[in-house]
Amino acid sequence: MPATIAEKIIAAHAGVESVAAGQIVVALVDLAVAQDGTGPLAIQQLRDLGRLQLKVPAAVFFIDHAAPSPRAELSAAHQTIRSFCDETGATLSDIEMGVCHQRVAESYAKPGDVVIGADSHTCTAGALGAFATGMGSTDVAIGMATGQTWLRVPETFRIEVGGRFPEGVMAKDLILTIIGRLGADGATYKALEFGGPAIEALPMHERLTLTNMAVEAGAKTGLVGSDETTRSYLAAQGREGDWRPIAPDPGAVYERSLSYLADELVPVVAAPHTVDNVHPASTLAGTKVDQVLIGTCTNGRLEDLRAAARVLRGRRRAPRTRLIVTPASQAVWRAAADEGLLQAFVDAGAVVTNPGCGACVGVHEGILADGEVCVSTANRNFKGRMGNPQAHIYLASPLTAAAAAVAGEIVDPRELAATGELPPKGEQHG
Amino acid sequence: MATPGGSDDILRGRAWTFGDGISTDHIAPGRLFHLRTDLPELAKHVLEDANPEFAKRVKAGDLVVGGRNFGLGSSREHAPRIIKLAGVAAVLAQSFARIFFRNAINVGLPVLTCDTSAIEQWDDLEVDLAAGEVRDLTTGATVPFAPLPPVMLKILSDGGLVEHFRKYGEFHLPEG
Numbered sequence: 001m002p003a004t005i006a007e008k009i010i011a012a013h014a015g016v017e018s019v020a021a022g023q024i025v026v027a028l029v030d031l032a033v034a035q036d037g038t039g040p041l042a043i044q045q046l047r048d049l050g051r052l053q054l055k056v057p058a059a060v061f062f063i064d065h066a067a068p069s070p071r072a073e074l075s076a077a078h079q080t081i082r083s084f085c086d087e088t089g090a091t092l093s094d095i096e097m098g099v100c101h102q103r104v105a106e107s108y109a110k111p112g113d114v115v116i117g118a119d120s121h122t123c124t125a126g127a128l129g130a131f132a133t134g135m136g137s138t139d140v141a142i143g144m145a146t147g148q149t150w151l152r153v154p155e156t157f158r159i160e161v162g163g164r165f166p167e168g169v170m171a172k173d174l175i176l177t178i179i180g181r182l183g184a185d186g187a188t189y190k191a192l193e194f195g196g197p198a199i200e201a202l203p204m205h206e207r208l209t210l211t212n213m214a215v216e217a218g219a220k221t222g223l224v225g226s227d228e229t230t231r232s233y234l235a236a237q238g239r240e241g242d243w244r245p246i247a248p249d250p251g252a253v254y255e256r257s258l259s260y261l262a263d264e265l266v267p268v269v270a271a272p273h274t275v276d277n278v279h280p281a282s283t284l285a286g287t288k289v290d291q292v293l294i295g296t297c298t299n300g301r302l303e304d305l306r307a308a309a310r311v312l313r314g315r316r317r318a319p320r321t322r323l324i325v326t327p328a329s330q331a332v333w334r335a336a337a338d339e340g341l342l343q344a345f346v347d348a349g350a351v352v353t354n355p356g357c358g359a360c361v362g363v364h365e366g367i368l369a370d371g372e373v374c375v376s377t378a379n380r381n382f383k384g385r386m387g388n389p390q391a392h393i394y395l396a397s398p399l400t401a402a403a404a405a406v407a408g409e410i411v412d413p414r415e416l417a418a419t420g421e422l423p424p425k426g427e428q429h430g
Numbered sequence: 431m432a433t434p435g436g437s438d439d440i441l442r443g444r445a446w447t448f449g450d451g452i453s454t455d456h457i458a459p460g461r462l463f464h465l466r467t468d469l470p471e472l473a474k475h476v477l478e479d480a481n482p483e484f485a486k487r488v489k490a491g492d493l494v495v496g497g498r499n500f501g502l503g504s505s506r507e508h509a510p511r512i513i514k515l516a517g518v519a520a521v522l523a524q525s526f527a528r529i530f531f532r533n534a535i536n537v538g539l540p541v542l543t544c545d546t547s548a549i550e551q552w553d554d555l556e557v558d559l560a561a562g563e564v565r566d567l568t569t570g571a572t573v574p575f576a577p578l579p580p581v582m583l584k585i586l587s588d589g590g591l592v593e594h595f596r597k598y599g600e601f602h603l604p605e606g
């Protein structure tokens with residue numbers, strides 16, 4: 001039976017020829033991960049069950065959400081994670097290494113894997129052609145102990161994207177546009193499979209932005225086939241041996257198909273307090289901005305920082321608009337330093353932080369005051385997300401966020417291009 | 431699942447109504463991240479950003495009634511755990527976000543998908559788990575709720591996923 005990418009991977013891990021959407025299976029898990037917010041509870045479950053022999057081939061704990069620790073309670077949680085890793089042989093990604101999803105893409109997930117993670121954005125790894133989904137601490141604990149999880153095979157939505165991305169428009173604008181159309185619950189339980197010429201042409205960092213946000217439409221995961229782009233990405237991480245091709249079968253059955261023409265996309269912004277509250281950036285122009293965050297597992301990759309630097313290089317942030325740049329991982333931080341990007345951000349008036357989740361989840365490094373407005377490249381703008389329910393978060397691409405930092409208000413980043421202030425791609429870092 | 435004022439299969443309690451899109455940030459906000467290893471303390475703030483009165487006044491056996499997409503957002507299992515810890519007997523909503531729903535079952539908190547649009551704050555509700563219906567004793571209306579998939583019913587009736595593993599030592603789930 002022709003299968004979608006999700007069906008193929010699940011069938012292979014359930015040890016059956018084929019699976020159908022809606023079926024429940026117990027599947028093998030290749031990689032199970034947790035972070036410092038969810039890991040301690042998973043560890044507690046494993047200790048309660050007395051299951052310290054982890055059967056999953058790879059278990060990784062990331063200390064990224066509150067790293068370095070801002071308070072004693074969290075330092076204790078970190079200690080719990082470190083001792084558990086020492087005891088069980090689980091892999092530790094400590095405070096200097098960066099955000100779990102970026103680290104999973106760089107170092108751990110392989111095309112064709114089943115990945116479960118105690119973090120809702122675990123779906124990010126779907127960009128590599130893995131079936132990757134977020135679960136709670138208990139599910140991940142059981143996955144670590146047994147090397148298995150139960151799954152309901154999701155129906156798949158095919159998202160077909162043709163054409164070419166215009167100047168000033170990024171994958172972030174595409175995924176926000178899609179979520180605006182589907183709604184925050186429009187794909188609940190479904191898998192989003194991205195394909196078509198514009199996706200095939202999309203570099204890996206942009207694919208990761210797409211799959212990262214699949215959960216914001218309620219989806220169980222987002223997937224992109226594994227192709228030559230995947231192979232070169234893995235090769236660049238020294239992991240070419242992990243590559244294998246994955247594509248849906250012709251004739252695979254989709255519950256729904258959505259088509260987009262990349263050429264028609266414009267820079268968009270998700271306004272408070274829901275991710276599906278999406279508007280063209282130009283219609284929100286003039287909204288005053290107190291803080292800009294460039295980073296997170298959605299848009300904290302090297303290429304995202306390059307995009308932001310295209311706007312920020314040689315310019316300064318607006319006087320009353322704070323700018324925080326948080327590279328997603330140590331590898332990103334290093335490369336950005338080597339290219340002089342971090343220097344350019346500092347010159348533009350930014351605070352460049354250590355790699356990690358940074359200000360994204362309201363623990364530290366950029367909590368907002370009452371009534372303040374933040375433009376963030378993250379994936380969520382829920383009330384309270386950045387540590388204050390009285391603040392307002394707008395989500396945007398790195399280009400749009402950088403433009404907001406310079407203007408002190410929301411602007412369409414293409415306006416900078418029109419005035420010759422946004423240099424064309426590639427000029428900055430040849 | 432014995433509750434005050436009900437037999438094992440009947441939950442009876444007051445309705446606390448919430449709107450659409452109650453996120454895990456409303457339930458267990460990131461600013462209280464440091465309390466995640468102290469659930470009784472975190473439970474004192476449950477749903478604080480949706481209704482500051484809730485955590486102060488919730489009583490054992492009360493029912494949380496949401497709208498669409500209840501529990502969207504983070505995978506933090508602490509969210510359904512502290513709802514349960516606060517004494518809530520079940521959550522009723524028009525629809526649930528996937529991870530929250532699965533987490534609730536895993537921690538033994540009944541989550542019921544039904545038409546909640548006519549339920550008002552403080553309505554006296556009776557949830558008949560066996561008959562699959564919610565009776566609003568205040569208005570006299572009855573709404574059916576969608577049956578749980580057999581796999582989830584099994585985990586819930588075992589008392590959650592950890593209890594399931596204590597009992598069987600492995601996945602022991604019904605087909606389908």
Ligand code: SF4
Nearest residue numbers: 099296297357360361
């Ligand atoms: S960067 Fe933000 S969204 Fe990503 S894992 Fe960290 S807290 Fe979650």
